[in-house]
Amino acid sequence: MSFRLQRHPQSPVMIPDPTSTWECYNVFNPSVIYHNGLFHMHYRAQGLDWVSRIGYAVSVDGVHWNRLREPVLAPSDGTDSRGIEDPRVVALDDAFYMTYTAYGREFLGQGEPTHLGGGILPMIARSENLITWERIGPMVVGEDNKDHVLFPRKIGGRYAAFHRRWPHVWLAYSEDLRTWPEEWMAPIYGPRPDNWWDATSVGSNGVPIETEHGWLCLNHGYTTQVHDSANSLGQGSTVTRVYRLGVILLDLEDPTRVINRPKEPIFWPEELWELRGDVPNVVFSNANPVVDGTVYVYYGGADHVIGLATCSLDELVDYARFG
Template sequence: MIAVKKEGIIIQKTVLDFENEGVLNPASIKEGNNVYLFYRAVSKGNFSSIGYCKLDGPLTVESRSDSPILIPEFDYESHGIEDPRIVKIADLYYLTYTAYDGINALGALAVSKDLINWEKQGIIVAQITYHDFVKLTKSNKPKSEKYYRYNRQKGVRKKDGGKVLLWDKNVIFFPRRINGMLCFLHRIKPDIQIVVSINEIAELTPEFWENYFIGFQDSIVLSPQYNHESSYIGGGCPPIETEFGWLLIYHGVEDTIKGFVYSACASLLDLHDPQKEIARLPYPLFKPELSWELKGEVNNVCFPSGTALFDDTLYIYYGAADKRIGCASLNLSELLKELMLNTINHD
């Protein structure tokens, strides 16, 4: 088992209107000795925007904005901007988030060159109904019957006058091009899927997604395997490049008598072919144990969404019980060694 240290609560909600219900699920990016957190800030009525704070080192808050850095502006995000992740590719920062309009939750993108001024690119995942998803994947359908259980929206195709679409969340870019192409993970329950074949964001057209879903089974990169992730899994932190592969810290969900339990999990993907999983921990990296992880807006949640590496210590920032932001740390070399003891045989 990997030794994981719970470092405690990093930030909590304030009395400010935009974050008076909770703060959670932060994106993180390290520049020098500073870590910049872009977190989901929730106001009354469950409306979310993106708050911002700067850490001195991995744990000490140096400054924190008293207003959100990104707010809902368009119809597709009218009810909230949620669960950001961030990477830097070349000289551009890619901040992905879930855009929620009150009916649909879909992956969207904003870009920046300075972490201050952001240009929204809109929704970048497919905007299709579950009915169309079934039609497109008919010849190459997912093996898991959970796609039906989690995504059919009880057969409802319209709600409040708007189309009910297939929810596609947890969009997370790899921090560099692979084989010259932009790559990102996304999640349609219960699995994690991958896109590996675009040169520019503009290529993510309806025609692209139609072809993608026709070969959908081949895009599934991780599926639930162990008890702690038996209900479904989803992307967590942006992949970290290591000598052994892309380290992926993701979340796994188990349905228990206490309800869903969200844990942090770890896997390795092949450096050159990230569609191939090469190792996975057979147990949670860490799970809800402390009082502030067990009780909150949603109980029993550790939701990892950002990391920072200081020497050989990996700090993992996570939403705790959908109310606070915590941090856990571990030795990266030890984690990689443990993962390589749990490689996957593809024969």
Template sequence: MIEVKKEGVILSKSDLEFENEGILNPAIIRVGDSVHVFYRAVQLWNQSTIGYCRLDGPFNVAERGDKPLIVPEFSYESQGVEDPRIVKIDDTYYMSYTGYDGTNARGALATSKDLVHFTKQGLVVPDISYAHFVFLVESAGKVNENYYHNHKFYYQESDPDKKILLWDKNVVFFPRKINGNLVFLHRIRPGIQIVSVKNIKDLTPEYWENYFQNFQDHIVMDPVYQHECNYIGGGCPPIETKHGWLLIYHGVEETENGLVYSACAALLDLNDPSKELARLPNALFSPEYNWELNGYVNNVCFPTGTALFGDTLFIYYGAADSSIACASLNLTALVEELTAKYRNNEK
């Protein structure tokens, strides 16, 4: 078993208006000895922006902004910019996030050269209805039947005229180009899918039509184990190791106490990350302390970023949708555990 140390809450909401309801689900990137934290800040009435702070080392707050860094500007994000992740590819920082317009939640992208000024690139996921998604996927052949089990969400009896587009979120970029392409994970419930393109501008309506007509080829992972049986989704940006890409993702299980969000771990092939090599059969860590069990949404450990100091991997996560907490573990031990499972799978 991997030894995981819960380091506790490192950031909580303040009295500032833009974050007086909660802070959670941070994008994390280490530059030198500093850890830059771009977090979802929630104000009353559940409107989200992205706030910023800088840590000296893995925990100590050295700087914290008194106003949001990124705010809603466009119709697709009019009610919130949420749940960012960040990587650096070549000389550019890629911050993916969820744009929420009050009805639809979809993955978007902003880029920066300096971690201060960000330019929004728009949505990077398909702008289609659920019905059209199902129509296209049906032509793709056999796909996990749970992809068709979302009708009650998309066609709500309380508001049958409400037009809910396909929810596609948890966009997480790989931190370098693979075979010359930009590669990112995204999530259409219940699994995790992958996209590989030369340029973001290649994500045209025609691209997505073809993508969904070959949908099975793009599914990286579907739920397997009990702790992730409802659905899974991308978490932290993948970490490159000599044995494969380490993916810290989230898994969701419905229990008698409601949905439980846990942090999970898997290993993907270095040259073809659409190929899963191994995953842990148990959650890496799950809600157990009060700050994870009770909050705006109970029973949530939602990992979204990591920082590596020596061989210690610090995993930052949203705790009960109310605060930001951190857990730590030995990176080598985790990769070895996954590698051992990969070797056993090959036998």
């Protein structure tokens, strides 16, 4: 059984703005939430200083977008001084929560530095209007951690989230979205060494989709390939990574239990703007809202532009169950 997402004929749906100083080079890896009859996008952007900020855009049809002229979330201190990356937004408890990656310095503090890992922290922010955001803080410290996303409802009376302790995807729980006890964390799945497309690394995509059959979760992965090649300086080698998208089905009340994980990907780079860009051979998604039975998968193409692919929710669930 095979399945693949279908590119929207008007993709890419957003490109950099050459008149802007902060989003003139790259716009990519967006979050999209459907709320009050509108598509709301938060996207990662890079401009003249190559620092990532989060922009905002709104759309009636999910294809044509009007964006704000200024970012809605920008670096503020040492925790995210080098960039704010890869937002994922969910509606929860009458508010909106954004998980994002803070890219900062490796050491923070005065005097003797405080070690927070390599400066890649899984952060959470809160908003009531999707424009103004209040930082809550990191899920974990002391390690590089990212690809985190909140579930759209509590599970067993607690907030739940994916995060990644490379190379595995983990599940975490919290009572207040501020403290995530280590004893409430557990790995779910990791790379498949015998599989051709996700043998090296995997990570979570957008907000999990609740269905009667389980949590439908899109993910990404790649397999590292090293190629020997001769060049003008002598013998050398090149490393190829092709990011592809897959799907996994998890138990509704115990998401650490994998119901099914199809072996084949559902999407991969093919268009020129996915094969060439700031980072080539990449389709990377943080967003999969469902509107009127259609799954809208927004993704970054080669870390440069934003694309859209769609599919039927029913057909995707069938593939997740039986693929």
